[in-house]
Structure formats: C-alpha cells, structure tokens
Amino acid sequence: MKLEVLHLPDCPNLPPMLERLAEITDVPVTTRVIESDAAAAVFGMAGSPTLLVNGSDPFGTGKPCECAVSCRLYRDEGGRIMPAPSTQQLRDALRAVDTELAPDACTLPTAEQPLRVAEFDDLFACGLRGLERRTPTELRLTLDAATEATARALIARESNCCSFFGFTCSPSEDGQLQLLVTVPPVQVDVLDALAARAATAAGLSE
Numbered sequence: 001m002k003l004e005v006l007h008l009p010d011c012p013n014l015p016p017m018l019e020r021l022a023e024i025t026d027v028p029v030t031t032r033v034i035e036s037d038a039a040a041a042v043f044g045m046a047g048s049p050t051l052l053v054n055g056s057d058p059f060g061t062g063k064p065c066e067c068a069v070s071c072r073l074y075r076d077e078g079g080r081i082m083p084a085p086s087t088q089q090l091r092d093a094l095r096a097v098d099t100e101l102a103p104d105a106c107t108l109p110t111a112e113q114p115l116r117v118a119e120f121d122d123l124f125a126c127g128l129r130g131l132e133r134r135t136p137t138e139l140r141l142t143l144d145a146a147t148e149a150t151a152r153a154l155i156a157r158e159s160n161c162c163s164f165f166g167f168t169c170s171p172s173e174d175g176q177l178q179l180l181v182t183v184p185p186v187q188v189d190v191l192d193a194l195a196a197r198a199a200t201a202a203g204l205s206e
Contacts, residue, residue: 001094003029004052006045008069013083017049020084024091040067047072049084051093058093059085077168077180088166088182095184117197119154123147124201129176131198136188139195143177151179164190 003021007014014031021029034045044050047070050057057065059074076086085093127147132140143151148169155167166182183191198204 001027002052002054003027004055005029005031006034006040006043006048006050006052007031008048008071009033009035011048011071013071013073014049016082017051017084020087020090021051023087025094027094034069037068040069041065045069051085051090053093058096059089078170086168088168091163092166092182116158120194120197121201123151123154124198127151128198128202128204131195131202131204133195137183137185137191139181139191139198141179141181141198142172143179145171145175145177148177151177155179 003025005014005017005021018029018031032043034040034043034048039045044052044055044057044065045067046057046060046065047068050072051059074082074085074089076082077088084090123143127144127150128141129144130142132142134140152169155165155169158165159167164184164187166180168180168182170178170180172178181191181194
C-alpha cells in the first residue's frame, strides 16, 4: 500500500494528518509539496492536505477532482469541521484498501478473553444509560460521563486485539458520553452479541 499526502508549503493542516496516520499504520507516508494549480491537477490535490492511497483520494466526492492550490477541510463523524479526517475515518479508508488491517478474529489470548468480557460487563452495568442500533453495522451507546476514562482505556485495548472494531467517543448534549461502535459488514454478528450483552448487563432493552 502506498500512502502519499499532497500539501501546500507550510500547510498548518499537514501535521494533524501525518500524526493521525502514524497512530493507525506503520506504512511509510511520503509527502509532496504542490505549488500551482497545474501541479494540483497533475497529482490530484483537491485542496491541502489530500491523502492518496495507492494513487486515489479516499475522501473524494466521486466526481472529477476540483484540483487547486487551496486549503481543504474535512468533517468528522459528528459533522464538525476538522483540519484532517479523524483517526477512525482514516482507519476505515485504509481498511477499504488493505483488508489485512482488519483481521476477522480477535487476537487476544484465549486465557485473557473472559477478563476482557468481565470488564465490558462492569462498564455496561455501572455506566450504560442507553443504546441505539442505528444500522446493522453501527451501535451507539450512551455512557455516564464518570466512566469516560475507564471506557477510553478499555476500547483502546480492545482496538489493539480486535481492530475490526471502530470506536468513536464524543460528548452528548446532556453531558454524557456517546460511544459509537462500528464493524465491517462481515462482523455484524459480533456487534449483535455486543449489543445483547450490553443490554443484559445494564438491564435495558435493545
């Protein structure tokens, strides 16, 4: 897999893009400075920064590139304007190209799996306030704000062994913690089991 970031000289949004890519992959990332509209058209820069994965822009609109020497902003999962795609959006983009980034099974040692399950049960029993199955591949959990540190630590460890999971934390309007869990279509049964376990532990209905 080839990763290249096209950018303007001194683009302030280049560092966030590179930092987030470094969080999710060890694949080397090259950068290319673009200084004219003609160069932007040749290399496919739809504003700075533009990530190319194997020569294609995974965040393109599907229409012909509006290539130009200009700034480019992105929207995260919550619709907020950001200088670069979120870590999860980048992870999803790379997974679409390289399925090796999304193993189809948990790599956690068998002996440790009951302990991890117990940790999730404790989190759901103590902090789960609601859940919503948005689509077959998306589950939104509402957690008590007091559980944020525990939840973030737990999902960070889960991401390391079950990288097919996507986790996005964000504050809700009422001050609670929203946790969006996503999986690829082939892992819907895993999300089914997680939703059922969460509802049971918290005494809620799915």
